[in-house]
Amino acid sequence: MNCVIFSGLLFLSFGGLLVPIIGNLFKLSKEWILNLYMLVFLIAGLLFVYGFGNGHPLFPNLFTTDTVSLLMTLFVWFTGAVVLLTIYNTLKDVENLPEILGVFTISLSGAIMTLYANNFVSLLVALELMTIPSYYLILARLNIITLESATKYFFNGALATGFYLLGLMVIYSIAGSFEFSAVNKALASADHLGLIYFAFGFIALLAALGFKLSIAPFHFYAPDVYTGAPASVAAYLAGIAKSAAAIPIIRVFFEAFQFQKEDWAILLAILAVVTMTVGNLLALAQQNVARILAYSSVAHAGYLLVGFAAAASGLAVTGIVYQAAAYVLMKAGAFLIVTLLIYYYGIKTREQLRGFAKVNPFMALVFTILLLSLAGVPPTAGFIAKVYLFQAAVDAGMAWLAFIGLLNSAFAVAYYLWIIKEMYLEEPSNISKPADTSFVIPTAAVGLLAALTILFGIWVTPIVKASLAFTQLLPF
């Protein structure tokens, strides 16, 4: 992390802290609060852009600066700004809106911090900075459903923290250090008994990080939390938080645990198969659109794991980074469209979407592009990500894994296309036009996300270049 990026992060977190206070002191209206937040985001974004190649490195043994984290910062920041705008528009009637936006901004600064973590301790602190405010974000609208969702997320997250600390303890007791590169060096010279003992710590860490990514045995909370929370918050949890956590996990596996690649690769391959299949099969059975997207996010965690399982291939990192970058755009965008559907049209299930394209053609088009990207149809970023992931699996000698992945993608197309079919090929039943026409601005903002998924489906160079430069830093 260089000092320019760090100042941008400070700007975000102190903005989230101070804007509600300023708003209270000067009795600002909600529009002015939004303007202040947008100013904070704009300045932070300018600093993030300026941080490319400029600035002195800070905290070298806690945080690193490399091309992938710099690039992903821009993705996370931009998507975060769109989510902020949608939270503002759909939770306008909530009394403590300034504080909710502030909590969101602080949590986003944690998400950006995770991208740079280079040490088990800084990773823990960044993940907690991202997670703990999000428990409050779920409670933006206080009722029994959001309380249940927050309680489930809280206990899963708290147990994940406990497991993370247990894994941290085991690794520290063997390696005597928390830095990823030092851990790899120390573990490579450990004796047989030490490795068996290390396996306990590895399983605990895998469980903790699996909760963050919602991979197979730890995915039970995901659908409940993502449907119980306000959908705009679910866009943050399912889209931004998960793809931000994927980048440090690359470092954990490919840098700290690199010495035992063959052993964990096969374990992760099995987990990938289970996660993909469970997510896709359960998504097929759903009616609620938010729940379909929640299960599809579990399936996407499975595609991400294909990249980790293919660690022997040089393309694996490219696949994971492309998947993370595409995922943050398309999943957050899809959940934001669901937010707008629930808030302005009261549409929750697939049947209620019938004929929606005739009511609001632009929103239907944006939703279609995002769903096609999730399904992996060219020319979208989701397609390129899947090409790299499955190519990496074949390169690593796991052609069967790529085959199961392709089968799963084919299954997945069914439920995405089903939604599109309901929107375009059916006659509208009884969707009433909303009296409030403020949906234009957030829809246009989500439209920008959809445009970006198409742009990065055609213009492959920036992400691939960044991830190849990143691969060269890893000890292969």
Next chain:
Amino acid sequence: MNFQFSHEPMFWFLLVTFSLVAIGIYGLLARKSILKMIISVEIVVNGANVGLAAFATQHGADGVIIAFFAIALAALEVAVGLTLLIVLARKYGITFPEKLNNLKW
């Protein structure tokens, strides 16, 4: 640096650590009250802290410092958990997790 399992006092510290973690996980799965579940989560975190502090005697002060970090994080988590519990109990009279069953597929 190799892991010294035969080193006598470390064995007992590890035993305490893993038993505390096991007690915590058992409590989280078996207890039927939100307050007891929060306490169980604390036991898991503190079990790991015991191990971190114990191994700091071998590897330098890092482990103790991180144990303090972890105590602060655990305090944050308890703050959130107690908030949830108080709201659930005061507004809805719920202190048992099985009453929370509105979200089902």
